[in-house]
Every structure is written in C-alpha cells, then in structure tokens.
Amino acid sequence: MDENVDHRFCVKHLYGNWRKKYPGQEMKGALWSAARANTMSHWEKTMDKLKELNEEAWNDMKQIPIKQWSRAGYSTYPKCDLQVNNMCEAFNRAILEYRDKPIINMLEGLKFYLTNRIVKQRDMVIRYQGDLCPTIQKKLEVSKRDAAAWLPLSAGDPRNSLFEVTNGTWKYAVNLDAKSCACRRWDLTGIPCCHVVACIWYNNTRPEDFVDPYYW
Ligand SMILES: [Zn+2]
Known part of the structure; x- marks a missing residue:
C-alpha cells in the first residue's frame, strides 16, 4: 500500500462480512456509529459501547486501522467523507x-x-444558477439552517478567524484561516459546518466563499 494514498473500506461491505459473526440490529448500530464518528473522542465512546456489547467484536474492529473505516480517522486531504462505494x-x-x-x-x-x-x-x-454544485449547495443550506442555534465568540485576533462556538451545552473551536472546526465536518468535507457558518456570518462574509474549490 502506497503510504501517500489512503485506502478506505466500504463500510457496507465491511459490515456485510462482520454481520456473519456478529448479527443483530444492536451490533449493526454500534458498528455504524463508530464508523460515522467524526472525532476521536466520539469514536472512543462508540467503541466503549461496542466493547460492552461484545468484546470479541470490539477486538476485531480494533485490528483494522481507524483511518480505513471511521471518519474519526479519515484524512482531511481529499475533502470527502464517503464511507461506501x-x-x-x-x-x-x-x-x-x-x-x-x-x-x-x-x-x-x-x-x-x-x-x-x-x-x-x-x-x-x-x-442551473449558482456557483456551487447543486448537492453541495443543499448541504451548505442545511449548515445555514442549523447555524442559528450557535453563538460565535471571537477570540479577538486581528484577522477575526479564531472563534469558540457554543450552543450553551457544546463548544467547538473554529479557525477560519486554517479551514478547521473541532467537529471536523468542515475539515473532512470542505463544506462549512453550522459552527463555521455562524462565524462567517459574524464576520459579514458569505458561506459559499468558504467551500473548498473542489466544489465550485
Ligand atoms: Zn463544526
């Protein structure tokens, strides 16, 4: 395997094989939650749950490098979080x-x-009218819809790019210059998440301008 090229498993097929040993809806849910986790802390929580359900199944998944099957481990380089082929x-x-x-x-x-x-x-x-690819625009509209629930707190840096974004319960650190949010959605997909959109609006800028050039 070329070390510069990331290989991912199709989680649907991975689950198809795994199911033969560990059947049932509960196991299915546990595996997919771990695969869909965007951050390491979330992934660890989902793996703890899997361990509680079935230690052998947990051990099997531990053997597969995380960067090949969970969003928490995916590289942010390709701006793509697809998990199935x-x-x-x-x-x-x-x-x-x-x-x-x-x-x-x-x-x-x-x-x-x-x-x-x-x-x-x-x-x-x-x-089609619009700058972004239609599906990407739709995803961005969802981020815009959800952004209203988040309050950006500027760190006061000269470029206004550092924020802490909170909804009262959860907090995420956003860095607009580094194109990064602690939830990792922006990093993984190249499409601003709701936390990032809240900061973009705070700066009176346009969310579309922060979408990765791949999608223009
Ligand atoms: Zn975010």
Whole structure:
C-alpha cells in the first residue's frame, strides 16, 4: 500500500462480512456509529459501547486501522467523507444489461449510456444558477439552517478567524484561516459546518466563499 494514498473500506461491505459473526440490529448500530464518528473522542465512546456489547467484536474492529473505516480517522486531504462505494455500484448496475454482451455490442451499449448521461447532466448544468454544485449547495443550506442555534465568540485576533462556538451545552473551536472546526465536518468535507457558518456570518462574509474549490 502506497503510504501517500489512503485506502478506505466500504463500510457496507465491511459490515456485510462482520454481520456473519456478529448479527443483530444492536451490533449493526454500534458498528455504524463508530464508523460515522467524526472525532476521536466520539469514536472512543462508540467503541466503549461496542466493547460492552461484545468484546470479541470490539477486538476485531480494533485490528483494522481507524483511518480505513471511521471518519474519526479519515484524512482531511481529499475533502470527502464517503464511507461506501455505491458510486461504483450504481455505475455497475446501470451497465448491467450491456456487461454480458459481445465486446462490440457492450462498448456500443456503454457509449449509449454515457452519452445520454453526459447530455442530460450538461442540460441540467446549463439551466442551473449558482456557483456551487447543486448537492453541495443543499448541504451548505442545511449548515445555514442549523447555524442559528450557535453563538460565535471571537477570540479577538486581528484577522477575526479564531472563534469558540457554543450552543450553551457544546463548544467547538473554529479557525477560519486554517479551514478547521473541532467537529471536523468542515475539515473532512470542505463544506462549512453550522459552527463555521455562524462565524462567517459574524464576520459579514458569505458561506459559499468558504467551500473548498473542489466544489465550485
Ligand atoms: Zn463544526
């Protein structure tokens, strides 16, 4: 394995194998909570719960490096927190009817499918108004909706980039210059989380301008 390239397991498939040894909804929930945890402290809590449920199952998961299966361990470099490979599965399903054809017919079928898809996507983008990709904009709108519940407290640094953001119960440290929030959502996805949006609004700036260039 190249040390500069991160490999992740598809958690759906990982769970599929694991389930044979550890069946049941409770175990399923425990594994997915650990996989979806964004921070190490949250991941540790979910792992403690798993240990309580079944120590052997906990030990099995401890053997797999965390950076390969939990968001808490994922690198923040790719700005992507995907945990399942359903993008390839969806493509595989779309080409199902062509896959067992003789080679020329198969390629013609793939060409037909891909051309159709590219034209449809292009038409959609031509009509689309906005700077960000549509799905990313939707995610940002959710952050904006949730930001109202959070109060940013500026650290008073000259660039106004350091904040502590609180809802009265929880606190997160935000650094706008470093593009980082302690909840790790912004770091992992490149899309500002609700804590970050609260700080961006405090500065009278636009949340869209803080989305990673990948999504423009
Ligand atoms: Zn956050």
